[in-house]
Amino acid sequence: MAKSKTMYVCDQCGQESSQWVGKCPSCGAWNTFKEIHIAPPVKGNPRSVPVSGTLRGEEPKFRPLLSIQAALQQRIDTGDEEFNRVLGGGIVPGSLVLLGGEPGIGKSTLLLQTVLRLPDLRVLYVSGEESESQLKLRADRLMGNAQEGQNCFVLCETSLEKIYEQAQQLQPQLIIVDSVQAISSEQGDAFPGSPSQVRACAVGLLRFAKESGIPVFLVGHITKDGSLAGPKILEHIVDAVLQFEGDRQHFYRVLRGLKNRFGSTDELGIYEMQGSGLRPVSNPSEMLLNRENEGMSGVAVASAIEGARPLLIETQALVSSAVYGTPQRSATGFDLRRLNMLLAVLEKRVGFKLAQKDVFLNIAGGLRVSDTAIDLSVIVAVLSSNVDTPILGATCLAGEVGLSGEIRPVTHIQQRVAEAERQGFRRMIVPRQNARSLQTDRLSIEIIPVSKVEDALRHLFN
Numbered sequence: 001m002a003k004s005k006t007m008y009v010c011d012q013c014g015q016e017s018s019q020w021v022g023k024c025p026s027c028g029a030w031n032t033f034k035e036i037h038i039a040p041p042v043k044g045n046p047r048s049v050p051v052s053g054t055l056r057g058e059e060p061k062f063r064p065l066l067s068i069q070a071a072l073q074q075r076i077d078t079g080d081e082e083f084n085r086v087l088g089g090g091i092v093p094g095s096l097v098l099l100g101g102e103p104g105i106g107k108s109t110l111l112l113q114t115v116l117r118l119p120d121l122r123v124l125y126v127s128g129e130e131s132e133s134q135l136k137l138r139a140d141r142l143m144g145n146a147q148e149g150q151n152c153f154v155l156c157e158t159s160l161e162k163i164y165e166q167a168q169q170l171q172p173q174l175i176i177v178d179s180v181q182a183i184s185s186e187q188g189d190a191f192p193g194s195p196s197q198v199r200a201c202a203v204g205l206l207r208f209a210k211e212s213g214i215p216v217f218l219v220g221h222i223t224k225d226g227s228l229a230g231p232k233i234l235e236h237i238v239d240a241v242l243q244f245e246g247d248r249q250h251f252y253r254v255l256r257g258l259k260n261r262f263g264s265t266d267e268l269g270i271y272e273m274q275g276s277g278l279r280p281v282s283n284p285s286e287m288l289l290n291r292e293n294e295g296m297s298g299v300a301v302a303s304a305i306e307g308a309r310p311l312l313i314e315t316q317a318l319v320s321s322a323v324y325g326t327p328q329r330s331a332t333g334f335d336l337r338r339l340n341m342l343l344a345v346l347e348k349r350v351g352f353k354l355a356q357k358d359v360f361l362n363i364a365g366g367l368r369v370s371d372t373a374i375d376l377s378v379i380v381a382v383l384s385s386n387v388d389t390p391i392l393g394a395t396c397l398a399g400e401v402g403l404s405g406e407i408r409p410v411t412h413i414q415q416r417v418a419e420a421e422r423q424g425f426r427r428m429i430v431p432r433q434n435a436r437s438l439q440t441d442r443l444s445i446e447i448i449p450v451s452k453v454e455d456a457l458r459h460l461f462n
Contacts, residue, residue, distance in 0.1 A: 014195030014231035088263015101244035128182030198230035250366030267307035298385030302377035303416035310419035317381035333363030349405030
């Protein structure tokens with residue numbers, strides 16, 4: 001009988017070694033090598049799992065690229081406009097999608113309520129972490145009527161080979177695996193959730209999805225630094241990587257597409273967490289704006305673009321004297337390093353001394369924005385709080401700030417202006433280069449072009 005052997009695997013990147021080492025030579029992490037025992041090879045070929053629609057019996061044949069006809073695949077409508085937008089129009093048959101997020105953020109709720117709204121779609125929900133009764137309690141909270149969930153079948157299993165067998169009997173049209181870190185395969189070594197097991201399960205499910213044409217959704221855990229748990233190759237294997245994020249202290253959740261082979265990665269969907277589940281937010285600007293803040297200092301409204309969608313967000317700043325000697329810099333929903341850069345520009349180019357001041361910045365609503373077009377609103381909010389003077393009411397801003405204090409042009413200026421006009425703003429400050437391409441005669445909103453930070457502050461604070 002063959003004996004098992006011992007290997008050491010880095011639980012961060014999956015690097016293998018025959019002996020233990022303190023620092024991983026691949027990712028540079030310390031004390032991440034774990035001892036695993038490799039079982040002897042099993043008899044037979046467990047990879048050859050019979051799948052409906054497989055072409056395993058045929059020999060692979062190469063074909064010229066020009067002779068291949070690109071056919072448009074019919075996508076599966078999820079019944080959720082926000083989910084469809086992030087996926088690129090719906091679920092592609094035979095695709096493998098990975099959904100990651102923090103614990104308790106709502107990943108399982110999002111997928112379960114999506115399949116419950118598809119009564120004509122036969123779904124196999126594989127749960128490796130929750131029992132049937134737990135799933136039933138969540139489904140009762142999400143279901144709106146008795147017709148929902150009639151074609152949803154639950155399987156509490158952690159063996160990948162047994163999941164194949166049940167899928168062969170049921171012949172589902174969609175499979176959800178919650179989560180991939182809880183599934184183990186005979187092809188992988190060590191315990192479930194290890195890099196080798198996650199890689200083996202992902203490769204097996206990818207082969208299953210491509211040969212059967214059944215789309216598969218994987219729920220993935222994330223590590224403490226915010227990256228997806230398991231080897232990095234997991235993100236390369238799947239067709240799409242979706243990130244479900246948000247502050248659990250707020251009601252809003254954001255679904256982002258980090259990778260999508262069938263659509264754009266710039267789209268995002270916004271949801272509101274309620275007692276009955278996640279509600280898609282079709283007009284996020286109206287939800288994120290607080291009209292009662294008008295006339296208060298330290299508040300500026302910026303027109304941002306997330307994906308192809310314009311959003312009006314509130315930039316809130318608080319500037320106070322450093323009581324404890326060392327000034328504090330804090331940013332929620334915004335890059336702290338960029339905030340420090342903007343504060344340096346405000347002090348060097350405009351002449352406001354903030355070296356002995358505490359500066360706190362917050363993006364209202366719990367969103368995290370990476371659009372550089374909100375730079376101007378950040379500077380305006382900081383200065384407004386510093387001098388304790390509110391900006392002119394019903395004013396929106398958009399502009400990237402350079403190191404020399406210039407206002408650089410931004411993309412999609414027409415969509416930004418249209419969203420501000422639709423939300424009832426009377427004036428908007430934009431970069432001068434963007435203002436040249438706008439047709440102001442067709443707009444009811446006043447366009448104020450600026451080229452430097454001083455010009456914008458002069459218009460706002462007289």
